[in-house]
Amino acid sequence: MSCTCFFVPKSVLERLANDKTLAAELRRAAFESSLLSDLLRQSRLQHGAFISASRPLSAQLEELAAQPESVVFDANHTHTLPGKTVANPGSSSDPSAKRAYTQAARVAEFYQTIFKRNSVDNAGATLVSSVHYARNYNNAMWNGTQMVYGDGDGKIFIDFTGGNDVIGHELTHGVTQYTLQLGYEDDAGGLNESLSDCFGSMFRQWEAKQTSQQADWLIGSDIIGPVAKERNVTCLRNMANPADPRTLSPQPAKYSQLSPGMDPHFTSGPPNLAFCTACKGVPGNSWDTVGQVWYHVMVTAGPKPQMTMADFAGRTRQAAVQLFEAKPEVAKSVDAGWKLIGL
């Protein structure tokens, strides 16, 4: 995994540490920061190696923890994580805490029932959620170890725990972290975001018992606030029509429209459309056929931090043929999905 995520490069820290025109205190701070950079880099490399090494063992570990625990914290409108423990979140009078708990458990159930996966790491990792993060925070995220939800500003967005696809999206970032280990730039970044949308949407369809043909394929439609609704915003993204002007951030629909440096929430448009098209081409539930193909690639390809969309497309084409030999319409539909976006 590439590790270039420091905002002050190590070379600059070393230069500052050796600059005799600077105050001794500043030089010492720069020196200590450069050492910390090394330690953090080593820590991340070891973390990646640990994840890779633990994959073969995960089947045995799965038996030790059949159902992951879900815990919820209240950040109490601060930036401090995880916050204060919410006791008995399943029966909490705080609807945000209750939803974060219940829906995280349901996503875990979805992964276990449909994909035989035990939590994000397939080893029963506890699912940690923090609600009421910051003030008027218009966002939800996966920070590498836990899910974080803002309350929204009540205008553009409402409480981010209100969207079950949002919770499925964030938790899937955890699954990606423990499988493909996709980066967050260029093709890999777009794929990373797309996988979270695909599994978030599938989870929403599974909860609603909807076939691919019945689903609306919208992401985040339940967290849009009243002011945005008045302005005809219906959702964050539309997987069936990425360029839909009623979305908050219309996306490109063709792979050729992507270029390096674009935000992954923008570049996820084409692979989202490929997945949605492939699913809609096969009668029935997304999670029974095309969803299985996508998941198979996620868990069998190994760590691919720089994976291209073309590589992912090729692997799904191959997996569709292997997994659904007796159902050739699946491979045909997967192929049609990728061809639609130009891959």
Place this chain on the structure above:
Amino acid sequence: MSDDTAHKLKVERKGGLAGFGSPNSRVRSLGSVDLRTLSTADRQTVERMFAGDSRSASPPRPVRADAFQYHLTMTTPQGEKTVVVPEDHVPDAIRDSVQDELL
């Protein structure tokens, strides 16, 4: 360059689950801070952010999926300089300066 301009930090928050600031995005998040109003510690944090060479202006690779990135811009005698910083590295006073706006 006026004194006010020299001390003004322009702030744009991008990314997040909703893709703030993406091309075609209908939501953006802008703000500004007078550096003179920051605490000494926060001002030093900002100075360190801008202390690197031009490589500091390259977007870092976020390791936190869906987290925001802050684009901080200062006007110097040499022109505008922008650094991109993950949200958890940004002082609260700067984070709190932005307003989300529907376009």
